Amino acid sequence: MTLSGYEALFFWIFALAAIFAGLLTVMARNAVHSALFLISSLVSVAALFVLSGAEFIAGVQILVYVGGVMVLFLFVIMLVNVGAEERGRDEIFNKSKQVTASLIFCFLLVGGVLYAVSEAYPALQALHQQRTTPEAIAAQKAARERSFPAGATRTSRITDDTERVGNSLYRYASLPFEIASVLLLVAIIGSVMLARTLKQEASADDVDPETLQEEIAADPELAKLEPRTE
Amino acid sequence: MLSSLIPILAFLFQEADRGRLAQTWQAATHPDLSKFLVIGALLFIIGVAGVLTRRNIIVIFMSIELILNAANLNFIAFSRYLQETGSVNAIAGQIFTVFVIVVAAAEAAIGLGIVIALYRNKETIWVDEIDLLKW
Numbered sequence: 001m002t003l004s005g006y007e008a009l010f011f012w013i014f015a016l017a018a019i020f021a022g023l024l025t026v027m028a029r030n031a032v033h034s035a036l037f038l039i040s041s042l043v044s045v046a047a048l049f050v051l052s053g054a055e056f057i058a059g060v061q062i063l064v065y066v067g068g069v070m071v072l073f074l075f076v077i078m079l080v081n082v083g084a085e086e087r088g089r090d091e092i093f094n095k096s097k098q099v100t101a102s103l104i105f106c107f108l109l110v111g112g113v114l115y116a117v118s119e120a121y122p123a124l125q126a127l128h129q130q131r132t133t134p135e136a137i138a139a140q141k142a143a144r145e146r147s148f149p150a151g152a153t154r155t156s157r158i159t160d161d162t163e164r165v166g167n168s169l170y171r172y173a174s175l176p177f178e179i180a181s182v183l184l185l186v187a188i189i190g191s192v193m194l195a196r197t198l199k200q201e202a203s204a205d206d207v208d209p210e211t212l213q214e215e216i217a218a219d220p221e222l223a224k225l226e227p228r229t230e
Numbered sequence: 231m232l233s234s235l236i237p238i239l240a241f242l243f244q245e246a247d248r249g250r251l252a253q254t255w256q257a258a259t260h261p262d263l264s265k266f267l268v269i270g271a272l273l274f275i276i277g278v279a280g281v282l283t284r285r286n287i288i289v290i291f292m293s294i295e296l297i298l299n300a301a302n303l304n305f306i307a308f309s310r311y312l313q314e315t316g317s318v319n320a321i322a323g324q325i326f327t328v329f330v331i332v333v334a335a336a337e338a339a340i341g342l343g344i345v346i347a348l349y350r351n352k353e354t355i356w357v358d359e360i361d362l363l364k365w
Contacts, residue, residue: 102282194343
């Protein structure tokens with residue numbers, strides 16, 4: 001895979017945007033700012049997905065992450081509003097000894113990964129160059145693109161990438177797909193259970209009677225709640 | 231268009247080693263798999279640093295999302311690479327990415343539920359004050 005021309009320009013723009021937004025996510029003092037920087041980082045990564053020909057995944061990324069997960073994050077940040085952080089009273093990083101140790105570890109990790117990529121990548125290229133030359137790849141790609149019908153504006157062609165993703169998802173990954181649906185169900189039920197207050201639990205008659213008696217002693221309001229029975 | 235800039239740059243850096251400069255410029259204007267891997271690695275490290283250094287548990291969760299995204303970027307880049315070099319099921323990288331996104335969504339829902347419950351009971355979201363399980 002080699003990008004060229006405008007694709008390369010956009011690659012560098014979005015790659016730098018993703019990395020800087022990621023850095024600012026980690027370093028922002030206000031958690032809401034962190035969330036907004038994370039959103040811009042996710043959108044930049046989605047643009048990189050588009051550049052590598054995964055338009056469907058880019059759409060899913062924006063819909064699920066930005067539309068779902070990050071809205072959830074913002075809700076929780078605003079529920080758990082901690083003012084001291086914004087006003088600059090509290091330290092946002094951990095104790096300095098731990099921070100130094102973890103940063104040293106991170107730099108070692110950076111060095112290791114970059115070294116591994118620079119060492120292993122030529123070997124990988126050589127492995128694949130034996131099988132296919134770049135010219136053959138380009139010719140194959142052009143032939144595939146010609147086989148697609150043109151779009152309404154006649155400037156681009158309608159690809160079948162999304163179709164192929166759907167096909168593979170149901171053919172090769174149908175069991176993981178079903179397991180993922182069960183996982184999401186468990187997550188929904190679990191988060192509802194976790195986020196209930198004692199009052200809500202008491203009104204659903206879901207509290208141990210002894211515990212309820214103790215809590216009523218502390219908060220007489222609870223005694224007024226009629227346990228709902230079906 | 232970008233390749234037309236090479237003579238201009240070569241003119242500006244006449245003293246520099248021309249072959250090597252042109253090579254670097256060629257690599258920069260034609261980003262390949264290794265560039266995607268490096269970007270993914272940097273995003274991953276930023277996420278790891280966030281998890282290890284921040285005190286706010288919500289920001290730690292966001293850093294985890296960043297780590298998962300770096301993994302997704304690698305999956306997509308390898309998927310594209312294998313599509314071009316003719317692999318059997320090269321689209322599998324994209325399928326993996328879909329599942330990673332699903333798991334990330336479930337993890338965020340559960341994790342934030344835990345944060346809400348924790349804040350209700352302990353009135354703090356600083357991880358160095360949450361030491362109930364610490365011996």
